[in-house]
Amino acid sequence: MAPQITLYFLQASRCIRTAWQLHELNLDYELKFSPRVGGLAPPDFKKEAGGGLGKFPAIVDNGVTITESGNIAEYLCDTYDTAHRLLPPLGDPKRYAVLQWVHAAEATFALHGIAVLYARWHQKSGSVEETEAGLSKNVLNDLDFLTVELDKSPGKFLFGDELTVADIQVHFSVAFVLARQLGLQGRRFERLERYLRDCEGTESYKAAVEKTGHEM
Numbered sequence: 001m002a003p004q005i006t007l008y009f010l011q012a013s014r015c016i017r018t019a020w021q022l023h024e025l026n027l028d029y030e031l032k033f034s035p036r037v038g039g040l041a042p043p044d045f046k047k048e049a050g051g052g053l054g055k056f057p058a059i060v061d062n063g064v065t066i067t068e069s070g071n072i073a074e075y076l077c078d079t080y081d082t083a084h085r086l087l088p089p090l091g092d093p094k095r096y097a098v099l100q101w102v103h104a105a106e107a108t109f110a111l112h113g114i115a116v117l118y119a120r121w122h123q124k125s126g127s128v129e130e131t132e133a134g135l136s137k138n139v140l141n142d143l144d145f146l147t148v149e150l151d152k153s154p155g156k157f158l159f160g161d162e163l164t165v166a167d168i169q170v171h172f173s174v175a176f177v178l179a180r181q182l183g184l185q186g187r188r189f190e191r192l193e194r195y196l197r198d199c200e201g202t203e204s205y206k207a208a209v210e211k212t213g214h215e216m
């Protein structure tokens with residue numbers, strides 16, 4: 001039977017989050033893949049995926065298009081994670097501890113890192129280094145906070161040794177910031193490097209990379 005979920009995957013992007021979660025939940029999916037052209041998603045690929053904003057990841061399930069990686073993460077948990085492995089059920093206070101990270105991954109960690117990237121790309125005059133040093137304060141604060149929270153965890157992931165959707169969302173933002181050296185000001189984050197290795201060592205992450213060809 002053909003898989004009912006289609007994943008629109010743009011290379012070198014947050015799409016790895018969705019692919020990883022699909023593998024972690026053992027869900028079969030059809031992969032529609034596109035490289036970037038001139039750094040961006042090709043217009044035809046945007047049209048085919050059907051999300052109004054033209055950003056990726058996007059999935060189509062049961063004929064419905066769903067976008068925003070955090071929203072997709074919640075949708076997949078609500079629809080298919082009936083054992084609540086990756087996200088505790090409604091009413092459980094731990095649900096909101098996990099969702100805090102799902103939202104922070106985009107609204108805080110990625111936001112602060114990407115601000116540095118945009119300064120590098122778009123600042124036409126003045127000192128990019130000075131701007132970057134200013135923007136780095138938020139990045140360093142985020143990474144220090146994550147380090148403290150990981151140190152509090154009884155296991156290798158944010159909530160112990162069992163993966164949750166918090167790790168699936170946060171991983172990409174941290175991997176991106178460290179790989180591109182966005183606002184690090186020369187600092188190293190060994191605890192976070194270990195965290196990334198643990199995430200990337202899961203069978204589901206490896207399967208997602210193998211199927212999609214994801215590159216950082």
Ligand SMILES: N[C@@H](CCC(=O)N[C@@H](CS)C(=O)NCC(=O)O)C(=O)O
Pocket residue numbers: 010012013014015039040041042054055056057067068069070106
């Ligand atoms: N907040 C959105 C961000 C989506 C986003 O900006 N995606 C980028 C790739 S990581 C994209 O589609 N860029 C292609 C383009 O702008 O042409 C999410 O979490 O899904």
